[in-house]
Amino acid sequence: MEAPDKRTALNRMKTVATGLLVVSAGLFALAKSHHDAGAWAWLAAFSEAAMVGALADWFAVVALFRRPLGLPIPHTAILPANKARVADNLAAFVRDKFLGTDALVDNVVSFDPAQRLASWLSEPRNAALLGEKAIAATGQMLELIDDDHVKSVLYATLRSRAERFDLAGGVGSLFATLTADNRHQRLLDEGLGELAAWLERPEIQKTLADKIVQIAGDEYPTLIGALGFVGLKAEDLGFKFAGGLVRGAGAWLADIAANPEHERRQAFDRAVARFIERLQSDPSFKQRIDDQKRAWLERPELREYVNGLWDDFTTWLREDIARPDSTLRAKIVSAAASFARTLGDDPVLRASINTHMHEAMRDVAPELSARIARHISTTVREWDDQTLVRDVELNIGRDLQFIRVNGTIVGGLVGLLIHAVSLAIG
Structure with missing residues (x-):
């Protein structure tokens, strides 16, 4: 639900809860105007208890987010006053209940990533999509690469390896x-x-x-x-x-x-x-x-040779990815389809991939869950009080208004019960 829709629903429930309080007050005034005669006494008992219940639950709900009527009453504005503790507890709750190592690994097991990958790649349009994305990524990479830097790195790497190589041996x-x-x-x-x-x-x-x-x-x-x-x-x-x-x-x-x-x-x-x-x-x-x-x-011809190799490679790559019948795209699509067939026909390979992914998830899960928990805690701590109250109230405030409604109705019924008991023992 979008934020405007949430706000509309919240305001509607506030109107309903407040309306019940007003109705209860009106009924109480009406009953008292008849001096609690006969059945009016029951109505007075019901409406009086309903008002008490409504006001008590209104206080409880408002105190969660802000100070009721702006009064400095202790233990109100609970959420903003305890934002740091709420942030830490929320982060710990998400980490322990949703991001535990066993839970993440179990999700990987049930997901069966190897089989899903094989099924996805077996679709020609998905293999073609992979080829297109790879070509696009390659083109972007070529635009970002500093050719002179790459040439220097290639030459330095070649020279370093050659210097360490025991040619005579x-x-x-x-x-x-x-x-x-x-x-x-x-x-x-x-x-x-x-x-x-x-x-x-x-x-x-x-x-x-x-x-x-x-x-x-x-x-x-x-x-x-x-x-x-x-x-x-x-x-x-x-x-x-x-x-x-x-x-x-x-x-x-x-x-x-x-x-x-x-x-x-x-x-x-x-x-x-x-x-x-x-x-x-x-x-x-x-x-x-x-x-x-x-x-x-040390000969300059070697550097020129390395530079020429890189220039030839990038020129070929740029020309190839620009063609509709790109060789690289065709190779990627063919390799993806071949890998999908192999993966689909080889249960041992699928089991091996799944096992490695399970082990990888088990290795990274503790750090991953800890990082996410820290992110949640830090994010909530950095929210200003108004933002925190607004977002929480928008998401759970409508449900909290039902507490006010229930409090009004249950309070009235309790008032009737008390009135009945008082008559019985009077």
Whole structure:
């Protein structure tokens, strides 16, 4: 009920209660005008007691809110005079009776939040609503974010994490994993096969021949010039040398590939093992790697790269949420629907979610109820007396007027009873 309606109802009941008092007074005057003769004596007894009851209850009701007739009568204006105690008692009542830990947890149990969430998200319009709200919140967040600050934080976070990261140890552990069970030998086999195939390519052999001729011409110009006198071309000789080198290298690579105990394989094993050991245990080597890492972190290109990542991300995000067919919106809606199906079909998951919510409520309930109680107490204490009286009277004053009505009627009936008793014993 709105405040104006409450005020109208209160005034109506005050009029009724006061009207009964006036009627009682009128009846009393009428009875006395007939000198209590016959039945008028009964009317006088009724109306007199009714007036006493009406006035007594009027006093009681008014004394709850203010001083009757403005007189400094003790123990009146009870509510404003005891506002602090009323505030504390009201807060304690709400806390203990409505916000107790067991009551809040029981409400969570009966509410079954996991099932309700699954049912709510299973409705397509609700999943779409979630997507719309998420998109709107994302757009608002982008407007509030200070890009320069975010970029600085991202860069500082990346740099801090990188500075604490043991790069040498990490690389050493990675290589140790890669070389376990002779995996590096399989990599070597792949490399040898690729190298042999590369050397067999005609364009590579031509390049080798050209280099041989060029180097021979630079180092032995006289010898190269003399080849013309014996009917040989330098290019042909270069190709012969290149072909021989390729065949020799191919045979050597094939030998390494075919022999698991080949000296070059063992040398490769030793080189890898030394490198891993240095990464993991050589302080000077680790220090050199850390120095290189810090030098790389100081490069402006890194900051520019981080800034560019953030700019690209926010640009994509702004463009995406502005489109009717937003990818982000579609992903959120799809994820919500998928989660609803999973939650609806998995009682174990629902039970787990409910259990966690029960435990969370049990953890926060004492503090929550205490905070609400403090809020109620503080709010009531801060009300001025007129506001307190007005609000309480508007909400319960109408019911209190029934006390006046009942007091008038019951008082009159008691007056009749007393008159009857007095006649019986007179």
